[in-house]
Amino acid sequence: MNGPDEVVDCLGQRCPLPVIAAARRLPQLPVGGVLRVLADDPAAAIDIPAWCRMRGQELVDTSTVDGSPAYDIRRAH
Amino acid sequence: MGSASPLRRGILPDPPARYGFLVNEPPAYFDAASAAPLHPVARQAMLAALADGWADPARLYAPARRARQLLDAARAATAEVLGVRPDELSFTPSGTAAAHAAVLGGLAGRRRAGGTLVHSAIEHSAVLHAAERHVAGGGSAESVPVDRSGRLDLDAWSAAVAAPGVALGTLISASHEVGTVQPVTEAARACAAVGVPLHLDAAQSVGRLPVPEGWSMLSASAHKWGGPPGVGLLVVRKGTRWESPYPADEREAGRTPGVGNLPAIVAAAAALRAVHAEAAAEAARLGPLVDRIRATVPATVPDVEVVGDPVHRLPHLVTFSCLYVDGEALLHALDRRGFAVSSGSSCTSSTLRPSHVLEAMGVLSHGNVRVSLHRESTEAEVDRFLAELPGIVAGLRAEAGVVGL
Numbered sequence: 001m002n003g004p005d006e007v008v009d010c011l012g013q014r015c016p017l018p019v020i021a022a023a024r025r026l027p028q029l030p031v032g033g034v035l036r037v038l039a040d041d042p043a044a045a046i047d048i049p050a051w052c053r054m055r056g057q058e059l060v061d062t063s064t065v066d067g068s069p070a071y072d073i074r075r076a077h
Numbered sequence: 078m079g080s081a082s083p084l085r086r087g088i089l090p091d092p093p094a095r096y097g098f099l100v101n102e103p104p105a106y107f108d109a110a111s112a113a114p115l116h117p118v119a120r121q122a123m124l125a126a127l128a129d130g131w132a133d134p135a136r137l138y139a140p141a142r143r144a145r146q147l148l149d150a151a152r153a154a155t156a157e158v159l160g161v162r163p164d165e166l167s168f169t170p171s172g173t174a175a176a177h178a179a180v181l182g183g184l185a186g187r188r189r190a191g192g193t194l195v196h197s198a199i200e201h202s203a204v205l206h207a208a209e210r211h212v213a214g215g216g217s218a219e220s221v222p223v224d225r226s227g228r229l230d231l232d233a234w235s236a237a238v239a240a241p242g243v244a245l246g247t248l249i250s251a252s253h254e255v256g257t258v259q260p261v262t263e264a265a266r267a268c269a270a271v272g273v274p275l276h277l278d279a280a281q282s283v284g285r286l287p288v289p290e291g292w293s294m295l296s297a298s299a300h301k302w303g304g305p306p307g308v309g310l311l312v313v314r315k316g317t318r319w320e321s322p323y324p325a326d327e328r329e330a331g332r333t334p335g336v337g338n339l340p341a342i343v344a345a346a347a348a349l350r351a352v353h354a355e356a357a358a359e360a361a362r363l364g365p366l367v368d369r370i371r372a373t374v375p376a377t378v379p380d381v382e383v384v385g386d387p388v389h390r391l392p393h394l395v396t397f398s399c400l401y402v403d404g405e406a407l408l409h410a411l412d413r414r415g416f417a418v419s420s421g422s423s424c425t426s427s428t429l430r431p432s433h434v435l436e437a438m439g440v441l442s443h444g445n446v447r448v449s450l451h452r453e454s455t456e457a458e459v460d461r462f463l464a465e466l467p468g469i470v471a472g473l474r475a476e477a478g479v480v481g482l
Contacts, residue, residue: 014423014424014429015422015423015424015431015442015443016400016401016402016403016443016444019400019401019443020401020477020479020482023401023479023482024482041423042423042429042430042431043422043423043430043431043442043443045436046431046435046436046439046440046441046442047431047441047442047443049439050382050439050440050441050442051400051441053439054380054382054400054441
């Protein structure tokens with residue numbers, strides 16, 4: 001997979017802040033664009049996928065980048 | 078009891094004045110799943126037993142015999158509600174202690190059969206901590222997933238208990254966090270088919286729903302049904318291999334050490350008999366109030382996810398999550414408006430970890446609220462909650478600048 005189009009760093013932030021960051025930034029990307037959210041709050045592992053499901057956005061990958069959890073979200077609409 | 082009573086003067090702070098603006102509306106207590114208010118008959122029974130049941134029931138003089146009579150009567154009444162023999166029932170110091178004893182004792186009694194504990198992913202932390210102890214001691218534990226409604230994956234459960242070396246299965250009767258009632262009869266059948274005993278953690282359902290069949294051990298907690306805190310139930314059915322995880326003690330058939338809190342036990346039994354008699358009527362009264370919350374909150378508050386099974390659920394409990402809202406801020410805002418609720422959000426837990434139940438279900442964990450009703454909950458309280466919640470959530474979202482996201 002190609003790298004993300006944009007990265008938002010939410011390391012050290014507690015939920016719901018990483019989800020709010022994703023909700024703010026994703027609409028600024030074109031449809032099909034991929035936003036990477038770096039978030040180490042354990043709740044993000046639940047809440048970012050749940051937000052994608054509730055908003056009809058696509059969680060394309062969950063990985064570890066430089067030791068931190070990274071969530072790649074593709075803007076679906 | 079006024080503020081001048083010796084107890085209050087001695088050890089309690091002055092009552093808070095924070096509800097002064099709600100002069101005619103006392104706070105609505107919506108956290109029965111943590112602790113239900115003491116049932117009136119429990120209060121009466123406890124006062125009587127404090128006067129009459131203070132002696133050690135194991136001794137051989139008249140006050141001890143009186144205490145023994147009270148203990149025997151409490152045991153008989155409780156066993157009757159559960160549909161078990163009195164000698165299968167022990168009173169423990171808490172529901173947590175009962176769950177620990179059931180899990181660790183059930184594993185110890187079956188160690189020759191194997192060292193694996195099978196549990197659902199949504200067990201109470203008491204069971205999960207017992208599982209951690211088992212694993213730390215060289216055993217193994219298998220967690221069985223649930224679906225998005227919080228219901229056990231029966232196929233996975235059946236496969237897990239049928240694996241070689243399984244000593245014990247343990248299952249919660251209904252989720253304490255989201256209310257979903259578990260398929261206990263089917264799960265018990267799967268255990269029975271392969272000769273694996275089942276521990277049922279019935280803390281949230283005893284006194285509210287009929288006790289299911291097919292289990293070998295059961296644990297419960299009196300302060301969930303309107304008894305006092307500090308009383309748990311441990312049932313070990315005849316023929317179950319169970320070995321005490323504690324140093325030897327002859328009390329309570331050797332299943333839990335120490336002298337029980339007899340006045341609290343008597344009160345717990347009195348409350349259980351009362352709530353058992355009221356259970357169907359209470360379910361018929363509270364169920365529609367929970368239905369109203371389930372229907373109204375998503376209609377009046379934007380971006381809310383109501384979680385848990387809408388039909389197969391506890392009659393008194395409902396859970397929802399509000400997108401973009403901090404759970405701790407929401408609890409404090411509700412508290413300021415006179416509503417006592419609980420939350421599975423990470424910011425409200427001492428560990429700062431989100432609820433493992435919401436995690437297992439894959440549902441939103443932040444902005445989470447659990448409302449659990451009880452016999453003193455009124456329609457007016459629920460309606461006041463439903464009237465105030467939209468404004469409270471909107472205010473928090475406006476403060477956080479997340480409106481319209």
